[in-house]
Amino acid sequence: xxxxxxxxxxxxxxxxxxxxxxxxxxxxxxxxxxxxxxxxxxxxxxxxxxxxxxxxxxxxxxxxxxxxxxxxxxxxxxxxxxxxxxxxxxxxxxxxxxxxxxxxxxxxxxxxxxxxxxxxxxxxxxxxxxxxxxxxxxxxxxxxxxxxxxxxxxxxxxxxxxxxxxxxxxxxxxxxxxxxxxxxxxxxxxxxxxxxxxxxxx
Numbered sequence: 001x002x003x004x005x006x007x008x009x010x011x012x013x014x015x016x017x018x019x020x021x022x023x024x025x026x027x028x029x030x031x032x033x034x035x036x037x038x039x040x041x042x043x044x045x046x047x048x049x050x051x052x053x054x055x056x057x058x059x060x061x062x063x064x065x066x067x068x069x070x071x072x073x074x075x076x077x078x079x080x081x082x083x084x085x086x087x088x089x090x091x092x093x094x095x096x097x098x099x100x101x102x103x104x105x106x107x108x109x110x111x112x113x114x115x116x117x118x119x120x121x122x123x124x125x126x127x128x129x130x131x132x133x134x135x136x137x138x139x140x141x142x143x144x145x146x147x148x149x150x151x152x153x154x155x156x157x158x159x160x161x162x163x164x165x166x167x168x169x170x171x172x173x174x175x176x177x178x179x180x181x182x183x184x185x186x187x188x189x190x191x192x193x194x195x196x197x198x199x200x201x202x
Contacts, residue, residue, distance in 0.1 A: 005169035011142060012190045015062065015150035016198065017167075019160050019186040022067075022075040023049040028157075028182055031106045035099040035127065038070050041078075045071075048183040049078035055185060056080055062149025063087050065140065067094040067156060075183070076154045091143075093136040096156035100127025119158070120176040130162065134172030137163040160186070167195050 023045035027034040041049065056079055064081060066072055068090040076083055083090075102110050102124045110117050123129025137159060144151040153160070161175035167188050168174075180186065184201040 008193070010169055010195050011145040012193065012195065013145045013151070013188070014148050015189075017141075017144045017188040018059070018061070018150065018152045019163065019180075019184075019188065020052065020075065020079065020152070020154045021157050021160055021180050021182055021184045022069075022071040022154070023078075024182040025071055027104070032104050033099040033102050033106070033124075034156075035096045035103050036069070037103060041071055041074050045182065046074070046078055049075040052079035052183065052185065060150065061087065061152040063089070063144070063147045064152045064154070065089045065091045065094060065143070066154040067096070067159075068092065069095065069156075072154045072156065076152075081152065081154070091140065093140050094153060094155040094159060095136075097133050097158040097162075098124065098127035100124040102127065118176075120173040130172040130175070133159055133162045134166055137166050137172075141166060157182070164188070164197065164200065168197065169195070 023041050025034060025039040025041055025045060027039050029042065064087055066076055066083060066088065073083060120130050140153065140163060157180050161178045161180055162172045164178045164186065165172055165174035178200065180201045186201060187199040189198045190196055
């Protein structure tokens, strides 16, 4: 996990893999680490989720995998995704990074206790580090690549950033370089036999 993968050895998707980060919550707006705490969307977040619907119109997904947390489910539903069909799986591997002792607090607050702390290098006591999250998203990627058609993944900021890094065969911690705002859409695919990013956060 800490080494780059050989791009030629990666399983390839049979279609595109679309990612959606859930829309805004009170904690995401405040910069509080929101892992397993089930915080609902704000009114602005709900409006942003509804605004995703036209961008997804006409797109057919052979499979949908969604974090079981309410903010991801609500975003998907408001964006026009029917989560009640057999094609949908609620996948614990798409849960947000487990922040352990740092759940609900901000990076500046953490650095008051632990100067220089950096999530991607240091992880969270009582929670996960980047490679723990990477092991989860590798399973998600394998499942997505096995689907005959396009796949939609609806989840959270940090777990999707790790997924983007692992899609490229990079170490999980390389997700630090892939910023993804709330309500962001990404499209992953392949080109000439190598996995690639078609769109990130646009």
